[in-house]
Amino acid sequence: EAGVAQSPRYKIIEKRQSVAFWCNPISGHATLYWYQQILGQGPKLLIQFQNNGVVDDSQLPKDRFSAERLKGVDSTLKIQPAKLEDSAVYLCASSPDDRSVYEQYFGPGTRLTVT
Amino acid sequence: AQSVTQLDSQVPVFEEAPVELRCNYSSSVSVYLFWYVQYPNQGLQLLLKYLSGSTLVKGINGFEAEFNKSQTSFHLRKPSVHISDTAEYFCAVSFRQGGKLIFGQGTELSVKP
Numbered sequence: 001e002a003g004v005a006q007s008p009r010y011k012i013i014e015k016r017q018s019v020a021f022w023c024n025p026i027s028g029h030a031t032l033y034w035y036q037q038i039l040g041q042g043p044k045l046l047i048q049f050q051n052n053g054v055v056d057d058s059q060l061p062k063d064r065f066s067a068e069r070l071k072g073v074d075s076t077l078k079i080q081p082a083k084l085e086d087s088a089v090y091l092c093a094s095s096p097d098d099r100s101v102y103e104q105y106f107g108p109g110t111r112l113t114v115t
Numbered sequence: 116a117q118s119v120t121q122l123d124s125q126v127p128v129f130e131e132a133p134v135e136l137r138c139n140y141s142s143s144v145s146v147y148l149f150w151y152v153q154y155p156n157q158g159l160q161l162l163l164k165y166l167s168g169s170t171l172v173k174g175i176n177g178f179e180a181e182f183n184k185s186q187t188s189f190h191l192r193k194p195s196v197h198i199s200d201t202a203e204y205f206c207a208v209s210f211r212q213g214g215k216l217i218f219g220q221g222t223e224l225s226v227k228p
Contacts, residue, residue: 004158033215040221042205042207042219042220042221043159043205043216044218045215045216056214056215091158093158102147102166102209103161103164104161104216106151106158106159106160107158108156108157108158
């Protein structure tokens with residue numbers, strides 16, 4: 001079974017530029033999460049999708065961050081314009097829509113550096 | 116507010132020695148508890164989880180953890196570590212099935228020969 005795929009793996013941009021990250025979850029997984037992991041900290045949830053609907057985006061900086069999951073499969077996270085403090089690893093995770101399963105499966109992440 | 120505290124940011128240990136990574140959480144409701152491991156330049160991998168039942172849970176790679184409700188702790192242990200266990204370890208809680216994970220700040224385990 002293929003894992004969670006993310007691209008690109010690394011991205012360097014200047015502040016005020018825009019950037020987009022892509023995530024393809026494990027096949028059949030209904031729930032998709034985007035986490036932000038700043039160096040030296042644990043991951044923090046940005047947004048959670050159930051199929052193509054948003055479940056939780058309370059910690060998403062909506063003035064600059066946006067995310068979509070149009071067909072309930074892959075997802076895109078965008079930052080526009082980027083700030084220095086957005087430098088972080090962006091992790092995508094997915095989990096089945098199964099009340100007996102609690103595990104989230106993580107992708108390798110995209111490391112963003114904003115200069 | 117719910118939170119997770121990992122009491123040690125770095126834990127150096129010699130190979131074959133035992134290790135304990137400490138985790139405390141704050142919550143007024145029932146929680147599900149997890150330990151994840153992150154190797155350099157990789158995503159997080161689940162080591163073990165506590166959902167209910169026996170308070171001692173066993174995971175992959177010889178790790179185990181004990182849930183202590185009275186002390187609101189979920190410490191991770193391994194009786195004998197290997198060089199390959201060198202990684203960042205994260206404790207996390209969730210408050211409902213399928214809900215977001217709230218992570219601690221991580222503990223860097225460094226195993227020395």
